[in-house]
Amino acid sequence: MSSYRIFYSPYYYADIGEGHVFPIKKFELVRDKLLAEETLSSSEIVEPQPAEIEDVLLIHTKDYVSRLRGGTLTAKEVRKLGLPWSQSLVRRSFLATSGTINAAKHALETGVSSNLAGGTHHAFPDRGEGFCVLNDVAVAVRVLQRENLAEKFLIVDCDVHQGNGTAFIFKDDQSVFTFSIHGAKNYPLFKEISNLDIELPDKTSDKEYLETLNEALPRVFLHNPDIVFYLGGADPFEQDKLGRLGLTIEGLRARDKTVLKFAKQREVPIVTVMSGGYALDINDTVEIHCNTIRAVKEIFAESQTQNAFA
Ligand SMILES: [Zn+2]
Secondary structure (H helix, E strand, O other), rough: OOOOEEOOHHHHHOOOOOOOOOOHHHHHHHHHHHHOOOOHHHHHOOOOOEEEEEEOOOOHHHHHHHHHOOOOOOOHHHHHHHHOOOOOHHHHHHHHHHHHHHHHHHHHHHOOEEEOOOOOOOOOEOOOOOEEEOOOOHHHHHHHHHOOOOOEEEEEEOOOOHHHHHHHHHOOOOOOOOEEEEEOOOOOOOOOOOEEEEEOOOOOOOOHHHHHHHHHHHHHHHHHHOOOEOOOOOOOOOOOOOOOOOEEEHHHHHHHHHHHHHHOOOOEEEEEEEOOEOOOHHHHHHHHHHHHHHHHHHHHOOOOOOOOOO
């Protein structure tokens, strides 16, 4: 898999204070673990530059972006975001957005690529919420559209929370199919309408989840996408603080493989992004995210010399 590229920056970290429920150290921990066990080599890791303002403005309003950069969001907006504003938070948001744009372009060339962050699907054009500042996947879709790199897009959002920002952004765009499989009783309280929403009851097991996912994927791939964005949230985990579902680490690994294999068999390039994960033990969150990359490596192992589908 010599052509595999994964996008990561040490500045995916931001100072959000000690004891915050958001495990901001997970990005670095995932990178470190994958390197230490040699799932990744350092030559596969590429550090993105911050996203261009003009790219971010393809989705977000000028007013929001300028107040975000200037540190003049209202107290109410910051509360809704759930993260304290800092220059490092702004930097991290622009870097992670760029990571997803870059991963998308790379996936189109080679079949698969990843961002070791991103999937911040609760961000709306004019506001952030639920720890999501910028909607990286939405920005990446618009960049690919602008550059005529792809025409049809599929978003497979397996984070345990509904991808409400993404659903809202693309509700009138027929070229983008939004699929969200999430906890019925979970945040956000008021859900938007995706092209396909599947709401799962509390304590949903591996078996129930995987059966439901396997049933849904053929339907959503009928959209015939040129590229798939996969949000492999770690938070459907049974020991997640914000999860409510009952999936095991093995079950989540099977979920990743299911989605990745589905794309590969249909020769559709796929981008993986991380999304949420708030396990009681951060090591579990890290392990679940690492499994996504291990699954990429395993599934795309032989085929990725130059082009996975050549
Ligand atoms: Zn989530």
